[in-house]
Amino acid sequence: MYRSVGLALLVLAGIINSASACSCVPRPEKYLFCKNDFAVAFQVKDSGTVEGEFNVYQVDLLHMYRTVPFENLDTDRIMTAGDNLPCGVAFIPNAFYVISGNYNVTSGQPTRMQAHFCELLLIFPNDPRLTYTPPECDTPGSQNGYSGG
Template sequence: MMSKSVGLALLVLAGVISSVTACSCIPQSEKDLFCKADFAIAFKAKDNGRVDCDTRVYQVELLRMYRTVPFKNLDTDKIYTANDSAACGVTFTAGEFYVISGYYNETAGQPTRMQAHLCALNLQMPYDPRLIYIPPNCDAPVPENGYGYLLQ
């Protein structure tokens, strides 16, 4: 009987630990994810990313910058994200198109980095987003369903 109790306690503890380390996002509309971020861009991934410690770095072709806050010395050839989805890292695939939002990471003496995050806007597109994606108007009210910005 004691071993069953210990086993159950360990299972519960394992569940608590894994839920603490998992990425968790507050639900937001597409407009909020787009408008409240430091930037929103369209790009094509050039590779599947390389791991550098706990960060994954993707080489990208920047297609359009839809919005941005002021920054200095931006590196537009790379997107940085956590290496693990449990740490809210995003996975991009070479040759695919994306529209994302994110935040800037400024470190003294280095170019400003574009950081992608699982809780930000992350849309994979079937082809060049410049042809099909209409960004939300950050000054207009959110549509009833919170989405609806793709051309039909």
Template structure:
């Protein structure tokens, strides 16, 4: 009987981590870039403030490489889960440059938020990437691909 109990515990130990693990749909950087709601170049200005399990970074948006149509966008903040691993959290370094992609979150009565996670791009650059970064081409005829648009602030 103890063998069957040990086996059951072993099986459960293998299942539980996979249930709570962060699972990303796309793994190719071009797919991630093209399927997220936005992709842009940012300078991270601080360590972020944690509010309800979300780290809110103050950012300077240097360029928006692609986006879906959106109104009332908060371009001064970037939101990321705090829990690394299962929670898909990311840590961005202050005073650093990143090309980041992610999704928009709309809450009634608030500006539209930009969110990112380990399932999105968070590519570090030692210097401002705007002069040198070449974004991938996206086939916007695919239903899942968002429209391309370049907006430099």
């Protein structure tokens, strides 16, 4: 009996440690929307693939609300930390999202959008372009006018 209690405590400690590995400071939506490299609306097309330490999802980019300047952007994929790293996002196939995040620039590869659990992460039952009103940003961040779909 003591052995099973000890094992249960070890498992519980592992769960608590994993859950606390990603801690986020609560921030208003406007801050999360405006402070990052980009804010976009998209629909997830698959359940993701593993590429090194990252999970990469095929997406249909519906609208880019804001962005900082970038080169060679891959608008068909969004990457996030993989299962072995904290703060990754598990996107649901066919779901619609509005997120903010940062660009991942790797030499010799297209620039990729990277999602993080602590940034803006909104899920919608339908196309968010129909209902989502983005906040006004006081900080610089050009609007590139991309509106896919």
